[in-house]
Amino acid sequence: MSDWTLDELVVTALARAFDDDIRAFNGAVSFVPVTAFMLARATHAPGLTWVASSIAVDAHPESIPESTLSDALWGGATMYQSSAFDFWPYAQNGRLNAFCFRGAQIDARGNVNNTVIGSFDAPKIRLPGGGGMADLGCLCERVFLWSTTHDPRTFVERLDFRSGIGWGDGPDHRASLGLRGGPQLCVTNLAVLDFHPQSRRMRLCSVHPGVSVDEVVAATGFELVIEGEIPQTPEPTAEEVRLIRELDPTGARKREFA
Amino acid sequence: MSEGGKLVELADAATLVPHGSSIAVGGLSLNIAPMAFCRELVRAGVRDLELIAVVSGMSSDWLIGGGCVRRLIMGLTSFEGFGLAPLFRRAAETRAIEVEEYSEHTMICMLQAAAAGVPYMPTRAGLGTEVISLHPERTREMVDEHSGMRFVACAALRPDIAVIHAHEADVLGNVRMLPKMIWFDTEMVKAAKCVIVTAERIVDTDSFRAAPELTAFPGYAIDHVIHAPRGAWPTACWPEYPYDGDFYKAYQRAARDPEAFAALFAEHVGPLRPPGPGGER
Numbered sequence: 001m002s003d004w005t006l007d008e009l010v011v012t013a014l015a016r017a018f019d020d021d022i023r024a025f026n027g028a029v030s031f032v033p034v035t036a037f038m039l040a041r042a043t044h045a046p047g048l049t050w051v052a053s054s055i056a057v058d059a060h061p062e063s064i065p066e067s068t069l070s071d072a073l074w075g076g077a078t079m080y081q082s083s084a085f086d087f088w089p090y091a092q093n094g095r096l097n098a099f100c101f102r103g104a105q106i107d108a109r110g111n112v113n114n115t116v117i118g119s120f121d122a123p124k125i126r127l128p129g130g131g132g133m134a135d136l137g138c139l140c141e142r143v144f145l146w147s148t149t150h151d152p153r154t155f156v157e158r159l160d161f162r163s164g165i166g167w168g169d170g171p172d173h174r175a176s177l178g179l180r181g182g183p184q185l186c187v188t189n190l191a192v193l194d195f196h197p198q199s200r201r202m203r204l205c206s207v208h209p210g211v212s213v214d215e216v217v218a219a220t221g222f223e224l225v226i227e228g229e230i231p232q233t234p235e236p237t238a239e240e241v242r243l244i245r246e247l248d249p250t251g252a253r254k255r256e257f258a
Numbered sequence: 259m260s261e262g263g264k265l266v267e268l269a270d271a272a273t274l275v276p277h278g279s280s281i282a283v284g285g286l287s288l289n290i291a292p293m294a295f296c297r298e299l300v301r302a303g304v305r306d307l308e309l310i311a312v313v314s315g316m317s318s319d320w321l322i323g324g325g326c327v328r329r330l331i332m333g334l335t336s337f338e339g340f341g342l343a344p345l346f347r348r349a350a351e352t353r354a355i356e357v358e359e360y361s362e363h364t365m366i367c368m369l370q371a372a373a374a375g376v377p378y379m380p381t382r383a384g385l386g387t388e389v390i391s392l393h394p395e396r397t398r399e400m401v402d403e404h405s406g407m408r409f410v411a412c413a414a415l416r417p418d419i420a421v422i423h424a425h426e427a428d429v430l431g432n433v434r435m436l437p438k439m440i441w442f443d444t445e446m447v448k449a450a451k452c453v454i455v456t457a458e459r460i461v462d463t464d465s466f467r468a469a470p471e472l473t474a475f476p477g478y479a480i481d482h483v484i485h486a487p488r489g490a491w492p493t494a495c496w497p498e499y500p501y502d503g504d505f506y507k508a509y510q511r512a513a514r515d516p517e518a519f520a521a522l523f524a525e526h527v528g529p530l531r532p533p534g535p536g537g538e539r
Binding site for chain 1: 343364386408496
């Protein structure tokens with residue numbers, strides 16, 4: 001029997017996509033990416049930069065609180081970026097280059113909705129809002145998506161509202177707007193996906209242990225790109241599991257898997 | 259200036275905010291929002307506000323619950339790990355309030371344009387999203403005729419009033435944040451016509467002269483100062499007190515039961531009211 005849980009598999013799969021050139025920052029309700037940034041930094045990407053809450057540069061917190069915009073995440077930082085002027089120009093000029101999104105809805109090109117279900121003016125469900133999604137989807141060269149609810153309600157053909165841009169309407173959309181990069185990867189509770197280099201549509205990379213390709217297809221509301229044999233997502237190592245539990249001792253990451 | 263200078267009693271806070279004002283409320287998510295001030299607006303029954311809050315939670319939820327808000331101009335409204343802001347959500351879903359959503363950076367740009375006295379501030383943030391197409395009078399895509407570069411023009415947003423919470427202030431309006439973390443507050447202070455600061459402590463001006471490098475806002479930028487100890491509760495006033503997680507949890511639990519919620523709201527905030535137009539005051 002394996003000694004890891006689904007949240008630890010998802011964190012590990014995301015962390016393994018990060019390298020030393022990641023200069024990341026995080027927004028609200030980002031327990032999984034925050035844990036993944038710290039894990040990557042503690043293992044294969046010691047040069048990774050993480051600005052906690054987009055405020056605390058190179059923070060080394062003792063644990064992760066109920067808010068990923070909270071001071072309890074800022075321990076051990078080398079600087080507090082304490083105003084818009086201290087932070088936004090680095091996201092605009094590319095010195096900071098990576099951000100992770102979740103969305104109530106995600107489409108095949110990695111565009112996301114966190115604004116409303118239904119119409120904007122008469123919403124069926126009013127969601128918290130995009131916050132920095134609209135900004136950082138544009139500005140960041142390396143965008144990563146995660147979801148703990150891989151189902152046809154989340155992974156949809158058409159968003160009810162586009163709060164943040166992924167690859168937009170097609171492969172050339174970002175370039176036509178003058179935007180760098182785009183979404184690289186999407187890690188869910190069922191699978192790891194990336195984006196086909198030509199069509200920029202979501203492509204299945206691996207399925208998690210115990211999950212079949214058919215289950216992922218059935219859980220996705222749009223047509224996935226599937227090429228050849230799909231491998232299994234590598235399990236977390238014992239060392240990765242140990243580190244995750246040490247970096248997030250209260251299990252804040254599990255909040256996203258309710 | 260008189261001895262009391264710019265000091266106003268917390269109990270008189272609502273007299274600074276006419277019905278129908280546009281008011282920017284500071285803080286960041288669970289951090290340092292001027293909650294005591296918001297409570298006074300609820301208790302006084304201030305109506306018809308255009309509330310500007312970039313990344314907020316409890317402050318917007320209280321003002322909406324008190325029936326103070328006509329329109330919310332926002333980037334993100336939630337309690338983060340403590341869930342969705344329940345009164346905001348209900349008011350938006352029943353269309354009891356108008357909601358205008360922008361992104362964090364486009365809202366910063368709108369406030370910066372107001373401070374600079376220019377019609378709009380350009381940014382690349384928001385391109386290709388629906389956020390910028392909701393209200394063309396506030397945000398719209400444009401093309402620079404010389405470079406051909408696409409950008410979002412964020413029209414100046416000038417609040418009538420901005421209110422922020424700080425650690426220390428003096429009667430002249432000098433303001434200290436300890437540490438100097440000012441996030442969206444700094445844009446709000448510079449953009450608004452009238453600026454109000456609530457502070458944990460009122461201190462001597464000499465203490466500002468002793469450490470001018472710690473001053474966040476100069477006295478000339480501030481119109482009114484209110485002494486409000488624990489004035490950010492239940493949000494955090496770091497490092498002096500953390501957010502009150504137990505209150506957030508109790509608030510969410512009560513939100514499932516209208517009677518229990520009205521009691522909790524009455525005890526900690528004020529009367530729950532539906533939104534509506536303001537009368538004479």
